[in-house]
Every structure is written in C-alpha cells, then in structure tokens.
Amino acid sequence: MNPTCTTSSNNMAGAFITFEGIDGCGKSTQLRLLASELRVRGITVVTTREPGGTPLGQRLRAALLDVQEQVDPLAELLVFAADRAQHVRKHLRPSLAANQVVLSDRYADATVAYQGAGRGFAPELIQEIVQLATEGLRPDLTLLFDLSVAESAVRTRRRIESKRTDRLDIEDAEFHTRVRNGYVEIAKAEPARIKVIDARGSVQETHLAVMDIVMPFLEDRGLLGAEQSAKSKAPRGKRESSAN
Numbered sequence: 556m557n558p559t560c561t562t563s564s565n566n567m568a569g570a571f572i573t574f575e576g577i578d579g580c581g582k583s584t585q586l587r588l589l590a591s592e593l594r595v596r597g598i599t600v601v602t603t604r605e606p607g608g609t610p611l612g613q614r615l616r617a618a619l620l621d622v623q624e625q626v627d628p629l630a631e632l633l634v635f636a637a638d639r640a641q642h643v644r645k646h647l648r649p650s651l652a653a654n655q656v657v658l659s660d661r662y663a664d665a666t667v668a669y670q671g672a673g674r675g676f677a678p679e680l681i682q683e684i685v686q687l688a689t690e691g692l693r694p695d696l697t698l699l700f701d702l703s704v705a706e707s708a709v710r711t712r713r714r715i716e717s718k719r720t721d722r723l724d725i726e727d728a729e730f731h732t733r734v735r736n737g738y739v740e741i742a743k744a745e746p747a748r749i750k751v752i753d754a755r756g757s758v759q760e761t762h763l764a765v766m767d768i769v770m771p772f773l774e775d776r777g778l779l780g781a782e783q784s785a786k787s788k789a790p791r792g793k794r795e796s797s798a799n
C-alpha cells in the first residue's frame with residue numbers, strides 16, 4: 556500500500572462504502588442491517604464511523620459532541636479533520652489493503668455538508684482540509700439517506716427528550732436544512748458514487764433499497780461468490796432477508 560496514494564480505494568480489492576444523511580435519517584440502523592446481512596452471506600465486513608473510528612477518535616468524538624462544550628467552528632472543522640486523518644491512516648487504509656468491505660457511518664461528505672453548507676466555510680477551504688485529512692481516499696460507494704428536516708426532527712425528538720443527544724443534533728432547523736441541501740448538491744455533482752435513498756419508508760423498505768444498490772455493486776467488484784451473484788439479480792421482494 557502506498558500511504559501517499561491519492562486515488563480512491565478503487566485500486567484495492569476491498570470496497571469502501573459510506574453512509575451519510577442528516578441526523579435522524581436512519582443511516583446507522585441501515586448500516587447495522589447491511590453488515591449483518593452481508594455477514595450471513597459469508598462476506599467479511601468491517602464497520603466503523605466518524606467521528607470515533609479509532610481510540611483517539613473516540614476521545615475526540617466525546618469532546619466534539621459534548622452539549623456542554625463551546626466549540627469554535629474552525630476548531631470543530633479541524634478536530635473532525637484530525638479524527639479523519641487518524642481514521643484513514645490507522646484503520647481505513649489498512650482494512651482496505653486487507654481486502655475488507657468497509658462500511659463507515661459518515662466520512663468526508665459530512666464535513667462538506669455540516670461544516671461547509673451548515674457552518675458556511677468556503678468550499679475551497681473545505682476541499683483543502685478534506686484532501687489533507689483523507690490523502691485523497693474516496694469512498695467507492697456512498698449511500699445518502701434523504702429525509703426532510705421536519706421528518707428527521709420527529710425521529711430525533713425522542714433522543715433529545717431522553718438526553719441521548721449531541722451538540723449538532725440540537726442545532727436549529729435552518730442549520731439542518733442547509734446540511735440537507737448541501738448533501739443533495741454533493742449527490743448531484745457525483746451521481747456515479749453517491750446514491751440517494753428515500754429514507755421516509757419503514758426500516759425494512761429502506762433496507763431493501765440498500766440491498767438493491769449494494770449487492771450489484773459488490774458483484775461488479777467481484778466480491779460475491781456465484782451463488783450470491785445469482786441472489787443479487789433476484790427481483791426485489793423475492794430475495795430472502797435476515798434483517799427484520
């Protein structure tokens with residue numbers, strides 16, 4: 556592995572899939588369901604997240620998301636980048652070099668959407684910092700779970716009421732609207748990599764939409780055996796699912 560490589564993971568045999576969307580869109584639940592479905596099918600999967608995908612990252616995450624903390628926006632941008640730099644070098648690149656399928660709950664698109672569109676940092680600065688932290692490592696596939704801010708607020712309200720919330724969850728609706736619009740713009744700019752999934756349906760409906768995208772993608776990369784390839788071509792709804 557060349558640590559200064561500036562390409563996506565496409566030149567590695569593994570696959571790097573990221574999950575994105577506004578808070579409350581259901582991406583973490585979908586990541587868990589996909590991971591267990593792939594494991595049932597005999598595919599080795601690494602699950603990780605940002606912030607917090609490494610031991611150092613877990614400490615940065617706790618500080619970044621603490622509702623009591625007054626975090627300056629530039630400090631916020633740089634700490635997310637520090638978390639990512641550690642994650643890329645210590646976890647993502649080694650996992651991809653070992654041919655793993657890596658599922659990450661958020662990655663660099665979150666910085667473009669939250670710190671770029673949400674906080675208002677200039678796109679050029681965001682790109683520079685993302686490039687520095689990632690060394691150009693881009694996801695092979697990104698699933699963007701799209702939901703209106705009003706619908707996501709219904710889902711996050713319970714977390715907020717039970718105080719299982721974080722500093723960004725409690726930003727106002729205008730902030731979350733800018734973030735959502737930011738994600739939609741990123742998806743428009745990179746339609747081959749980013750697949751938008753309507754997250755309004757039930758958990759199971761959304762899971763089927765995820766499978767319809769991910770199984771053909773893994774097949775194209777030669778990561779499914781012959782039996783799994785046949786299943787990936789089965790019409791939607793006829794495919795068996797272990798996730799209920």
Ligand code: TYD
Nearest residue numbers: 578583605606635661662665666669723724
């Ligand atoms: P997440 O783990 O998705 O939150 P949850 O625990 O609610 O599932 O993400 C934590 C928060 O961090 C989320 O509000 C988005 C924010 N974030 C950024 O603002 N910039 C970033 O680069 C990343 C990775 C996350």
